[in-house]
Amino acid sequence: MSTRPVLVTALQGAGWHPAAWRVAGPAARRLTSLRHWRDVVVEQDRAGTDAVTLEDSFTAGPLNQEGDLDTRTVVGRLDALLVASAVAPATRAVGLVPTVSVTHTEPFHVATGLQTLDHVSAGRAGWRIQVSPTAREAALFGRRPGGDDAATLFAEAREVAEVVSRLWDSWDDDAIIRDVATGRFIDRDRIHGAAFVGEHVSVHGASIVPRSPQGRPPVFALAHRADAAAFAADAADVVLVTPGGAGPSGSAGPTGGPGPSHGAGLEARGALALVRDAEQAAGSDVRRPVLADLAVLIGASASEAADALAALDAAAGSSYAEASDAPVLATTVPELVSLVGDLASLGYAGVRLRPLRIPEDSTAVARRLVPALVAAGLRADVASRPTADLRTRLGVAPAVSRYARTTADQEIPA
């Protein structure tokens, strides 16, 4: 496992606060342009953030109290996998982790799309696996009634994760031989059909995409409750948790108490334990990197940050902290540095920060938080950090193909 805390920035629209677009300036009109996304992701890349995640959904946006599309906040967005692919050539080291749903999509397209992202980014692709639970999304596809229960959605997601993983392994590293003497481009014994027949999905053949640089891009899953943690233990390489996320019932900091606390809180321990228990129950001896999801507004002082959050809440007409699944922190760079250190000492691999305002807070993460973490010895300097594939950066072991020939099968040089 990586010794220094992992830092991931979660990108979504103009930021995670529903009123953030009102302070985004001209960016609010450019949310569907490549220019906007390239600017935001390149900034993270240059600073040395380990990865960015890109949210996605088939809905146009959230609903208001009348059950209609809430056009007081950002509505409309782009496909996350394609945005990640488009910014890949402009970036050098940052991991690119789009959300790709498994509920209404074709596992074959999901697998090949992510493999292609891994090829174009030279090994920096990841996959935030997600289900699409809403009836609204089901109605846009019109293939099933919608309203599937969580157990059904997770069962389907497990099958898709399995079949995608098989497709990712379907080409051996050395399948392409280009043997002019026999006229053979590939050794077909080194390509394996997925041969997966499930209750929800079936895929017969091999991927059309040759094995990608990482083999299997790391899979991220959110484990905010027990069934999701069990799913993550089965399907994910990296687990996101929301310690102290208040949800509708009230607000609390991730390590207990409101705002960042310097003690080791029960909430953070509990969220981590949920994942470790699930790993144990699944019989997995892998201790997955667990990242704490924190929604952050970063100010020059705690009071300035609190005022800015209050202003956004007033503009939105409701408290974001009461709606968010992750803890919402109006905070400062020094407080965040200290919190990252505390979480690391509890056993967290790092954090995924959800900037409440993009670009303001994402810029603060890149330009102020990262250097402060370096100064605190919690990160290596960009210049001294070797460029590596995303699995390595996250402390996830290299992906060995399920079809890998054992040493005994291979010729031993004399």
Next chain:
Amino acid sequence: MSTKRQVHLAAHFPGVNNTTVWSDDRAESQIAFSSFEHFARNAERGCFDFLFLAEGLRLREQKGRIHDLDVVGRPNTLAILAALAGVTSHIGLVGTLQTTFNEPVELAEQLATLDHLTDGRAGWNVVTSSDAFHGANFRRGGFLDHADRYTRADEFVTLARELWDSWAPDAVVADAAGGVFADRSRIRDVDHHGPQFDVRGTFPVPRSPQRHPVVVQAGDSDEGRDLAARQAEVVFSLHTEFDDARAFRADLTERLARVGRSEDELLVLPGATFVLGDTAADAEERSRAIRRAQVSPATAIAFLEQVWNRDLSGHDVDGPLPDVEPDVDAETITRGRVRHVRDPRATVQAWRDRADAEHLSTRDLVIAVSTRGGFVGTPSHIASEIDRYVQERASDGFVVVPHTNPYGLDEFVDRVVPLLQERGVYRQAYDDGATLRSTLGLPGHVLDRQEVSA
């Protein structure tokens, strides 16, 4: 201003068939992004209208095993086009995408995204399939009757356009002071109920720069041509011989008239290979060498097996054609590609007659009968041929299919493009900020024109 008709060119990324010579000394990876980037930048240097990419849904098979003699493996079409959006500025990016193994809302969302990411340079080659071979890789399998392929494709495109139209161009207002991000009254929910699709709700992507990505069609059957006449803006045709090309174009013009569209609303671009030489003889010599590289001994046998429909692996390709008769009763041994031969017995007889008459070995016969749609000659000969096709309405240009990846297009760009420009029939530069539709010189949107003519 020139009154000459303008040539339009598309660059076909080398495919997974034996046109692509992977054994060439300069051939590079078919999957590395550097290959795609070189190819796209070079096509853009040559002011091509668009780059064209085929799609793979299953690895091709012969005799129950993956066909291993051609290039195998390619990227996901949408993801690689999105990546190319990041390294190009003017050239159109057109991908082949199935209507059978996709759902309209998802594909429309992806294509609208690509159109945003490229500032209006996206295109969609609509293809249909129904076979269980490809279907085995997808949720619903080979669920579609052959006859319903075009019904579904037609409804799919119509529905995609409904989705793309559902956001008015000015729906996003971003009025920070008033707290209104979008004007709800300018976002229409889609409520579509047809034989193939039931789709209801709000499309997730705001109006894209072209409104509709350019629709391309390649099917050559009667239904394919009708679909092109109703829905397409560009046809990628197989008809490269001059008279055949002109007849095909005339046929499409008639079909267009039947649905109230004019011939200027649909560009016809035959796919063709181009072999250049300093002299005609030099070009012929290079062409022969390329044909031999394309038809290796193993490829010649595989080609025979597709017609004979039986194992011929022991056959000597330097000798005469096999004595045995084709197996016309067994299930076809070739899967994942279009079968070209309808009457194997007659084909075999014709080939035997030709091989006897011209004293051809098996391999030479295969080379002779599988050569099609190519232009061979000096750059000036080729430029004048392209010009002739376009001025005499046999085509509106060509889809250039190179032999090697990724440098196969370079010579065409260096040597033919300048001659077309000198002739005043090809652009010297792209128009600033042009969408693909305006680069193609197309008048507007299919839907607008249908509304006008309705």
